[in-house]
Amino acid sequence: MDDIRQRVRAFLDQFLHGHRIDDDENYFATGHFNSLFVMQLVLFVENELGVPVEDEDLEMENFNSVSAIARMVERKSRAADRG
Amino acid sequence: MTFASTGLDPDQRLARERFAAFADEHLVPHADAWDAAGELPPAVVALLADHGYLGAAVPVGHGGEGLDEISFGMLCEEVGRACSSVRSLLTVHSMVSHAVARWGSPGQRERWLPELATGRAVGAFALTEPGAGSDAGAITTRAERVPGGYALTGHKHWITCAGIAGVFLVFAKLAGEPTAFLVERDRPGLSVTPRGGALGTRASHLGDVLLDDCRVPDDARVSRPGFGLTAVGASALELGRYSVAWGCVGLVEACAAASLAHADSREQFGRPLREHQLVQRMLADMVTAAAAARLLCRQAGLLRQAGDPRSVQATWLAKYFAAGAAMRAADDAVQVHGARGIGGDHPVQRYLRDAKVMEIIEGSTQLQQITIAEAAYMFRARSEPDRAPGRQWSVTT
């Protein structure tokens, strides 16, 4: 989980120009993200964290903080392991 | 010698030859006539479908070709070399196919993907409105919940293939949240008005789409409310941008081919034009631009194929460069042809008109400049202090 958080933070840092965010903070509120960001985030989660993002995952609560993304990735990885 | 096949695997080389032969046989001889008539004959859709090209972005499991990104790009290049109106059809149709394949429910995929792959339904992408162009987030088309579905009301304009589409991917606000819907052409409340007299892509069946309390069932909604633009629209526009960028490579190639031929055969001051150095400058720029634009498209294609987040930025670079290159190449191509380039019996004047469109659609040149410059800061050293101004959450086409 810590590793995932770290990778998400590193990904988001690229957009934040040095602005610091807490893991539970809604980073969208910082105003640093444009419309192209969501596609890049989806590709990052799929490609670099290794979980597919499906239609039903598209809820803001799954994406709006470092912790939220890490929780979703954990949950989906566990489900995939079980499945 | 050409660089067009550099780095391709054997299957891709064969695909490229097939696409080029298709364009030369079926599109090049007719493109000027279609442009003059302001429409494509229905046989063109059947022809594209028969060759599997309408299923280019449809996964194999749903009756499509599931082309790899580079092959899809080369298809757009070869079709774009011949006729930008047909390339526009291929682009918007593939955008809708991709949106359904990527974000559609299993039911939507089962219902629509085979229809799209076979061309029984042509897909159109209905986002732009009179008050919402570059700023797509400003759309005012409304979706209201009604028993059993939704009621859509609004006005979309400049919609490619509006005149022939069987299904529209419509973007509307549902309780203020941008949301995507699949709307069949024959739904009561949906009407299309053709838009003639366009400068370029004249045969692409442009039209306005009016939605007047148009009722659609529950399962017409694609993905979640609120993600209509940032996920469904954005991934379709990504593909559209990629497709247009490759189409522009084709336009530059067409300009170069026409100009090389003309400069070879036309003599002034006792020498063929090709021997005049100022003409050589224009020829050199065209040939170089084609190779450079293709490399940027390839870079974007390889990153898209790998699912790499950098593919988004790479696609903007490719589209920005290729559209500008097409405009410059077409301008020079007309210049090389002199008065013949202005006349209606030579394709270079069509290339020039079509190239201008490419600087406006799928993110205008100015919007690309803004986006590319902003994104460039992502790659700066992380230690830079925070000087970025707060940005609005906006969506651009």
Ligand SMILES: Cc1cc2nc3c(=O)[nH]c(=O)nc-3n(C[C@H](O)[C@H](O)[C@H](O)COP(=O)(O)OP(=O)(O)OC[C@H]3O[C@@H](n4cnc5c(N)ncnc54)[C@H](O)[C@@H]3O)c2cc1C
């Ligand atoms: C041939 C053709 C086919 C099309 N097909 C489709 C289709 O199939 N589906 C669809 O939904 N739409 C389609 N469109 C519409 C197209 O997407 C829009 O034209 C495009 O998004 C630009 O919007 P606009 O024309 O309203 O221009 P505007 O947004 O009004 O822009 C006008 C000018 O202002 C500039 N500008 C705008 N904002 C800024 C800014 N912030 N900074 C600097 N400059 C700025 C633009 O670059 C442009 O030069 C099509 C258009 C054409 C011409």
